[in-house]
Amino acid sequence: MTDAGHGPSAPDRRRILLLVGAAGAGKGTQAVLLSRELGLPHLASGDLFRQAVHDATPLGEQARAYMERGDLVPDEVTIGMFMDQLARPSADRGAILDGFPRTVAQARALDATLAGQGERINRVFYIEVPTDELVARLAGRWVCPACRTIYHELTDPPRVPGICDRDGTPLQQRDDDRPEVVRARLSKQVPPMLEVVDHYDRSGVVTRIGGRQPIGAVTRAILDELAR
Numbered sequence: 001m002t003d004a005g006h007g008p009s010a011p012d013r014r015r016i017l018l019l020v021g022a023a024g025a026g027k028g029t030q031a032v033l034l035s036r037e038l039g040l041p042h043l044a045s046g047d048l049f050r051q052a053v054h055d056a057t058p059l060g061e062q063a064r065a066y067m068e069r070g071d072l073v074p075d076e077v078t079i080g081m082f083m084d085q086l087a088r089p090s091a092d093r094g095a096i097l098d099g100f101p102r103t104v105a106q107a108r109a110l111d112a113t114l115a116g117q118g119e120r121i122n123r124v125f126y127i128e129v130p131t132d133e134l135v136a137r138l139a140g141r142w143v144c145p146a147c148r149t150i151y152h153e154l155t156d157p158p159r160v161p162g163i164c165d166r167d168g169t170p171l172q173q174r175d176d177d178r179p180e181v182v183r184a185r186l187s188k189q190v191p192p193m194l195e196v197v198d199h200y201d202r203s204g205v206v207t208r209i210g211g212r213q214p215i216g217a218v219t220r221a222i223l224d225e226l227a228r
């Protein structure tokens with residue numbers, strides 16, 4: 001056999017990690033910290049697409065219309081983009097995937113493409129935060145219509161609830177940040193995300209991490225798991 005290093009029992013050539021978590025779970029924050037700690041590139045689908053659109057690359061041209069409508073970019077385009085990123089020297093030791101795969105169909109297609117080169121997603125970290133906590137985090141933002149100062153009910157509240165510290169103006173909430181709008185957004189996002197977690201659970205690569213812990217504790221929990 002000439003495929004030494006590619007068989008299922010061979011050590012994985014590199015670490016391909018996937019971070020899963022709903023909006024507000026702190027996934028993006030963890031991805032940045034882990035990327036620094038592990039020296040692996042952070043490949044975030046939304047950021048990569050936005051960069052491609054900004055740079056007006058052929059990929060950006062393909063993705064732009066879908067993004068403008070808020071639709072998912074077709075799977076083959078998205079997989080092509082990730083395989084291209086994974087083929088770069090910066091990903092020689094692995095990568096942290098964020099935002100992709102986002103559906104089971106994408107997970108299956110990515111698994112098949114990776115398997116074609118003797119690879120797979122090695123570990124999946126699912127950052128779990130209860131829905132009510134996500135809503136509180138996402139819907140806690142209030143803005144002063146006069147001076148534009150942003151407050152957060154949980155992390156950066158004004159001295160008097162609902163009133164701007166600087167000029168006494170009553171604070172307003174953006175439509176997108178209203179609890180019912182946030183709940184509706186989450187209820188569309190969470191079911192496909194849980195299906196992706198289920199999909200990878202079958203191959204036993206998922207670790208659930210409590211996302212209500214402080215940021216540093218979440219990072220440590222993931223790093224400890226990786227070291228085991």
Ligand code: AMP
Binds near residue numbers: 047049068072101106
């Ligand atoms: P995000 O920043 O993750 O909200 O992504 C912004 C946009 O990029 C989405 O609305 C989609 O158009 C596109 N996108 C991000 N991730 C994916 C994905 N996994 N599959 C397809 N399209 C995606």
